[in-house]
Amino acid sequence: MPTSTAASSAKPFRPSPARPASGALPAPVIRTLPNGLTIIAEQMPIEAVNLSLWLNMGSCVESDAINGMAHFLEHMIFKGTPQIDCGEFERLIEERGAVTNAATSQDYTHYYITTAPQDFKTLAPLQIELVLNSSLADDHFDRERPVILEEIRRAQDSPRRRLFYRSMEMCFDRLPYRRPVLGPTAVVEKLTAEQMRAFHRTWYQPQNMTAVAVGNLPVEELIQVVEEGFEQAMSRRDRSADHHTDRSALVNEKLNASFTPNLQIPSTLPEKPFAEVRRTELIDTALQQARLLISWRVPGMRQLEATYPLDVVTSVLSHGRSARLTADLRERQHLVNSISTRNMRFCAQGVFYISARVNVANLAEAKAAILAHIQQLHTEPITAEELRRVQTQVTNRYIFGSEKPSDRANLYGYYQAMTGDIRHALDYPERIRQVSIDDVSQAVRTYLPLDAYGMVVLKPDEAQPDLSSIAPVPAQVPSEVS
Numbered sequence: 001m002p003t004s005t006a007a008s009s010a011k012p013f014r015p016s017p018a019r020p021a022s023g024a025l026p027a028p029v030i031r032t033l034p035n036g037l038t039i040i041a042e043q044m045p046i047e048a049v050n051l052s053l054w055l056n057m058g059s060c061v062e063s064d065a066i067n068g069m070a071h072f073l074e075h076m077i078f079k080g081t082p083q084i085d086c087g088e089f090e091r092l093i094e095e096r097g098a099v100t101n102a103a104t105s106q107d108y109t110h111y112y113i114t115t116a117p118q119d120f121k122t123l124a125p126l127q128i129e130l131v132l133n134s135s136l137a138d139d140h141f142d143r144e145r146p147v148i149l150e151e152i153r154r155a156q157d158s159p160r161r162r163l164f165y166r167s168m169e170m171c172f173d174r175l176p177y178r179r180p181v182l183g184p185t186a187v188v189e190k191l192t193a194e195q196m197r198a199f200h201r202t203w204y205q206p207q208n209m210t211a212v213a214v215g216n217l218p219v220e221e222l223i224q225v226v227e228e229g230f231e232q233a234m235s236r237r238d239r240s241a242d243h244h245t246d247r248s249a250l251v252n253e254k255l256n257a258s259f260t261p262n263l264q265i266p267s268t269l270p271e272k273p274f275a276e277v278r279r280t281e282l283i284d285t286a287l288q289q290a291r292l293l294i295s296w297r298v299p300g301m302r303q304l305e306a307t308y309p310l311d312v313v314t315s316v317l318s319h320g321r322s323a324r325l326t327a328d329l330r331e332r333q334h335l336v337n338s339i340s341t342r343n344m345r346f347c348a349q350g351v352f353y354i355s356a357r358v359n360v361a362n363l364a365e366a367k368a369a370i371l372a373h374i375q376q377l378h379t380e381p382i383t384a385e386e387l388r389r390v391q392t393q394v395t396n397r398y399i400f401g402s403e404k405p406s407d408r409a410n411l412y413g414y415y416q417a418m419t420g421d422i423r424h425a426l427d428y429p430e431r432i433r434q435v436s437i438d439d440v441s442q443a444v445r446t447y448l449p450l451d452a453y454g455m456v457v458l459k460p461d462e463a464q465p466d467l468s469s470i471a472p473v474p475a476q477v478p479s480e481v482s
Contacts, residue, residue, distance in 0.1 A: 027426060028412060029219050036207025037230055040412045040422060041222040042214045049120040049215025050405040051226065052112040053131055054413035056210070056420075057203050058105045059183070060176040060347070061265050068183015069191060069199050071104040072148050076196065077111065078102075079140040081133040083236070086140065089126055098123060106177050107301075107347040108417045114406055117216050124213070125229035132233040136200060141193035149189070152182045162284065163291045163355070163458055170280055170454040171295050171351050176266040206230060212413040214405040268348040273297050274452040287460040289337065290360045294370060295353040295454045298447045300346045301418045307345055308431050309443035310352055314341040315390040316382050316440075317354070317373065322389075324373055325354070335366045347418055352448065360459055367455070377444045381437045395429045 028042035059070050080086035093100050098115040111131055115123050155161045165180055172178035182188075211230070213222035274297060284291075299306040317325045318341040329335045339356040358366045401407055415425035 028214070028408075028422070029223070030422060031223055031227075033206065033227060033230070035230070035234065036205070038210045038416060039223050039226050040210065040212045040416060041219045041226075042408060042412075043217060043219050043222070044214055044405050044408065045216055046405055047117060047216055048114055048405050049117050049124075049213065049217055049222070050112060050114045050409040051120070051124045051127060052110060052212045052406075052409040052413045053127065054210040054212065054417040055109040055203065055208050056107070056417040057208060058107050058109050059179065059181045060106045060268065061203065062176070062179075062183075063264055063266065064179070065187065066183075066191060066195060066199070067179050068148070068152075068181075068188045069196060070109055070203075071181050071183065072144070072188065072191060073136075073196055073200060074102050074104045074109055074111075075144050075148065076136050076141060077130055077134045079135065079137070079144070081129055081135055083133070084126060084129060089130055092123065092126065096123065100127070104181055106181060108414070110410075110413065112406065112409065120213075120215070120217060120222075121225050124225050125232065128211075128226070128229040129233045129236070132204060132230070133237050134200065136193060136197045138193045141196065145188065145191075148182070149185060152180075152185055152188065155180070155182055157286070159284065159287055159291060159458070163293055163456065166280060166282065166456045166458065167293045167295055167351075167353065167454070170278060170456050171297060172349075173271060174267060175271055175346075175348060176268075177346050177349070177351075206234065210413050210416045212409040212416075214408040214412070216405075270300070270302075270349040271297060273447070273449070274454060276452055278454045279457070280455070281457040281459065283461060284458040285461045287458060289460065290358050290363050291355070291456075291458040292358055292363060292367060292370075293353055293355045293456045294367070295351050295456075296448050296452075298343065298350040298352045300348050300350040302348060304345075304419060304424060306443070306447075307343060307350060309435050309439040310343040310350075310447065311394075311432065312382075312387065312390050312435050312440050313377065313444060313448075314343045314352075315393060316377075316386050317341040319390070319393060325370065328373070329356070329366060329369050333369065335362045335369055339370075363457065363459075371450060374444070374448055375450055377441070377448070378450065381441050384437065387435070387437060387440070391429075391433050391435075394432045398429045 026042070028040050031039045031041075033039065057070065059067065062069050078089065080088065090100070093113065096115065096119045098113055098119060100111075100113045102109070102111045104110075111127065113123055113127050168178050168180075211226045213226055215222070298310055301307075315323065317323055318339055321327060321331065325339050325341065329339055330337070336356040336358045339354070341354045342352070344351045344353065354370055356366055356370070402411060411425045412422055416422050
């Protein structure tokens with residue numbers, strides 16, 4: 001696997017395979033079909049079944065010329081196929097009390113249904129058919145475009161998303177993570193249905209997909225339903241391609257001229273850590289309080305070993321009322337109204353950030369206090385009690401977050417799509433338990449320097465009074481859209 005310059009100095013973790021992981025999940029069954037599809041299945045004694053279809057691609061595979069295509073396509077998938085009329089799938093889902101949805105991120109696209117066990121054999125093949133053989137008709141495309149443009153407008157109206165967009169532009173000079181998943185209005189307005197159909201044919205292939213089925217049916221039955229669903233859908237896709245060969249030949253020349261260059265995948269080589277402090281400060285007249293975000297480029301999913309100590313740092317700093325930043329800046333000094341820390345792991349590279357909502361008058365003091373806590377991590381190791389607390393929190397959250405079929409399917413599908421190895425989903429608590437105090441100190445010194453980071457400040461018009469509440473609100477920023 002490729003490694004970044006920063007990741008090369010990180011201490012590797014080597015868990016003993018003989019050591020059982022407390023709270024670990026039982027290993028599900030994994031099967032790879034000749035067409036490249038990976039199926040993951042697990043029987044779980046809860047009267048529901050979740051089928052999640054994960055594609056190991058999102059907005060990162062788009063060129064700038066088609067930025068927003070992956071998300072637009074996610075919407076269009078539900079507009080029917082030659083076998084399923086538009087709206088028919090949703091009607092069947094509602095009749096049977098099932099649920100369905102989808103999401104697009106930078107690195108993945110995710111479709112799912114949750115059904116009663118007795119309905120799985122009927123509904124699962126329909127979901128597979130939609131994803132593989134969506135009609136992507138011109139008229140549906142034209143009707144859906146205003147919906148996408150309105151979603152872009154609403155996102156731009158959100159202070160959280162504006163902060164996120166500005167911070168990603170700050171964090172990355174060339175990686176596609178700097179662009180919004182939704183795409184810009186000017187690009188989406190020019191996308192065509194022909195471009196979308198070519199994009200779908202290129203990326204929506206079994207070898208790019210993981211199908212995860214978890215619920216109260218025998219594993220072999222889950223696998224059989226999924227496998228037969230894909231075989232039938234791919235057979236119909238192949239017959240359709242043969243039927244439209246003549247038409248395809250007519251449009252290929254246009255596609256080759258206008259679309260093929262847009263399939264060039266942007267570089268995913270990690271960028272070097274910041275060499276200095278970068279600062280962007282903007283006036284946002286819609287705000288009543290300032291937003292502050294301090295960020296560092298850190299390892300991503302390709303250097304997963306190096307991310308575990310940074311996960312511990314996020315918990316030490318802001319997970320819970322007793323965490324350092326929360327207890328000091330919010331509860332004791334009242335410098336911020338909310339503060340959070342996140343180690344956001346994209347596939348090619350990650351971003352470690354601290355985000356706060358703060359009165360303008362307290363901006364300088366809040367920034368200094370945040371950096372003082374990072375300085376303390378450089379000079380003083382975390383305590384054994386803090387490490388134990390984090391390890392207990394991680395184990396319990398992992399157990400509590402794996403109680404439903406959809407929880408398990410999301411966990412398995414995410415790690416398989418992002419890393420190609422489901423073991424990373426199964427052993428996360430154990431990897432956190434193996435993190436030592438020295439590992440945390442080394443990660444802080446390696447990845448969180450005090451003289452090189454990015455900072456984005458969004459400030460309200462200073463003429464406006466500060467009318468916002470001081471009630472704590474989590475200061476998270478989004479990384480996927482539905």
